Amino acid sequence: MEIDVFPTITSATDEGLNGKVVLVVDTLRATTTIAAALDAGCLEIIPVITPEEAIEMRERLGDERVLLGGERGAVKIPGFDLGNSPLEYTPEIVQGKRIIMTTTNGTRAIRKATPARLVLLAALINAPAVAEAVVGMGGGDITILCAGTRDRFSLEDFLTAGLLVSELEKKGNYILRDGALAAREFYRTVRTDILKVLKQSLHGAQLLELGFGPDLEYSSQVGILKVVPVYNGGLVKKYSAGD
Amino acid sequence: MEIDVFPTITSATDEGLNGKVVLVVDTLRATTTIAAALDAGCLEIIPVITPEEAIEMRERLGDERVLLGGERGAVKIPGFDLGNSPLEYTPEIVQGKRIIMTTTNGTRAIRKATPARLVLLAALINAPAVAEAVVGMGGGDITILCAGTRDRFSLEDFLTAGLLVSELEKKGNYILRDGALAAREFYRTVRTDILKVLKQSLHGAQLLELGFGPDLEYSSQVGILKVVPVYNGGLVKKYSAGD
Ligand SMILES: [Mg+2]
Numbered sequence: 001m002e003i004d005v006f007p008t009i010t011s012a013t014d015e016g017l018n019g020k021v022v023l024v025v026d027t028l029r030a031t032t033t034i035a036a037a038l039d040a041g042c043l044e045i046i047p048v049i050t051p052e053e054a055i056e057m058r059e060r061l062g063d064e065r066v067l068l069g070g071e072r073g074a075v076k077i078p079g080f081d082l083g084n085s086p087l088e089y090t091p092e093i094v095q096g097k098r099i100i101m102t103t104t105n106g107t108r109a110i111r112k113a114t115p116a117r118l119v120l121l122a123a124l125i126n127a128p129a130v131a132e133a134v135v136g137m138g139g140g141d142i143t144i145l146c147a148g149t150r151d152r153f154s155l156e157d158f159l160t161a162g163l164l165v166s167e168l169e170k171k172g173n174y175i176l177r178d179g180a181l182a183a184r185e186f187y188r189t190v191r192t193d194i195l196k197v198l199k200q201s202l203h204g205a206q207l208l209e210l211g212f213g214p215d216l217e218y219s220s221q222v223g224i225l226k227v228v229p230v231y232n233g234g235l236v237k238k239y240s241a242g243d
Numbered sequence: 244m245e246i247d248v249f250p251t252i253t254s255a256t257d258e259g260l261n262g263k264v265v266l267v268v269d270t271l272r273a274t275t276t277i278a279a280a281l282d283a284g285c286l287e288i289i290p291v292i293t294p295e296e297a298i299e300m301r302e303r304l305g306d307e308r309v310l311l312g313g314e315r316g317a318v319k320i321p322g323f324d325l326g327n328s329p330l331e332y333t334p335e336i337v338q339g340k341r342i343i344m345t346t347t348n349g350t351r352a353i354r355k356a357t358p359a360r361l362v363l364l365a366a367l368i369n370a371p372a373v374a375e376a377v378v379g380m381g382g383g384d385i386t387i388l389c390a391g392t393r394d395r396f397s398l399e400d401f402l403t404a405g406l407l408v409s410e411l412e413k414k415g416n417y418i419l420r421d422g423a424l425a426a427r428e429f430y431r432t433v434r435t436d437i438l439k440v441l442k443q444s445l446h447g448a449q450l451l452e453l454g455f456g457p458d459l460e461y462s463s464q465v466g467i468l469k470v471v472p473v474y475n476g477g478l479v480k481k482y483s484a485g486d
């Protein structure tokens with residue numbers, strides 16, 4: 001069983017996705033926010049590529065439990081109910097709701113992962129739980145697909161990939177391909193100062209400037225959630241061992 | 244002035260290449276071998292994508308100084324004069340020669356870099372010289388394009404990217420994008436054991452098995468050559484400050 005890491009969506013090869021267990025990472029902030037939303041009792045998240053798609057889908061569904069969430073340029077989309085801050089997705093707001101979501105990088109990464117056998121979503125806040133679920137399922141190669149930032153390498157996703165590799169290694173017996181080795185090494189080197197890495201990253205610095213410092217702090221808390229989001233048939237829900 | 248790193252050919256975006264100074268890295272072994280060949284007195288290297296293209300070009304050129312070099316599956320191509328081992332490219336064999344070369348990853352990476360303002364080729368053996376040449380040229384964004392191994396992240400190229408970032412930073416004033424930060428961090432962590440990293444990498448391990456251990460040793464020697472290969476108009480030659 002192998003683990004490899006693709007640092008951006010565009011770098012992912014078909015061979016690296018087809019039939020694999022793919023862990024999609026968009027730590028700032030889509031996969032963090034999705035984990036937080038599910039943990040807060042949201043029923044499901046429907047990732048879509050464009051804001052127009054989201055608005056059309058809400059009309060088509062005609063379900064009053066539907067909320068629209070997501071960002072462009074890191075800020076809430078006009079007409080949407082929620083932005084892309086995990087701190088907005090509280091039980092008071094999202095419990096029992098279905099959220100149609102579109103973000104710049106994260107939802108594209110989730111869609112890119114569809115040739116996989118199983119797609120789970122990971123961030124720093126739930127990586128240990130995701131690793132445990134993966135090992136619990138037994139065999140198979142694992143591909144970690146980093147969303148990156150506008151098709152560029154992103155530090156926070158590579159860091160999370162390294163944490164995932166490190167957690168998987170503790171629990172299972174894997175051969176690490178080069179991307180996994182480098183990510184693990186990076187994680188090990190900076191593990192005592194995760195928040196600093198998030199602030200140092202290009203996208204983290206942009207979020208800080210926009211006043212999203214609390215999002216960085218929240219996103220940096222390794223393993224605070226046990227929730228494992230799974231993407232299947234166009235929907236993200238909580239994973240349970242039977243899936 | 245920015246530095247960014249693309250860990251694979253497929254991850255490189257047009258925006259990251261157009262008009263930039265691009266440093267192409269294929270440490271195992273194309274850019275190591277090209278640096279060695281130029282250092283040994285080879286006049287020029289003509290990178291081509293396929294063995295067929297190489298053979299046709301030799302016929303078309305009708306020049307007895309032409310040699311064919313390169314590999315498929317890491318071994319010499321049938322009918323070629325040379326493989327892809329830097330140790331084959333000695334002054335006795337390559338001095339005054341023109342070499343048409345095709346390799347699995349490196350020559351593709353060089354071709355991919357063509358929208359750049361300037362394309363230089365780097366490996367561990369000549370990275371400090373390449374960094375010095377780049378800083379000497381003055382301004383402009385720098386993109387480090389790793390060849391990777393069959394479109395996968397490769398440890399040895401990421402390591403070399405990190406060495407380049409580290410050398411550039413010593414000499415110039417650059418903003419590091421996330422890929423450059425991660426590569427530099429990786430280089431710093433493993434810098435005292437470069438050969439071990441080469442052996443640990445997927446492609447390095449394959450080369451070891453094929454008996455190319457001495458190539459790994461040669462390739463691991465940081466800064467032993469002062470040669471700076473430049474790719475321009477389809478040819479790789481020695482760079483001089485006027486280029
Ligand atoms: Mg992101």
Ligand SMILES: [Mg+2]
Binds near residue numbers: 270272273349
């Ligand atoms: Mg290579």
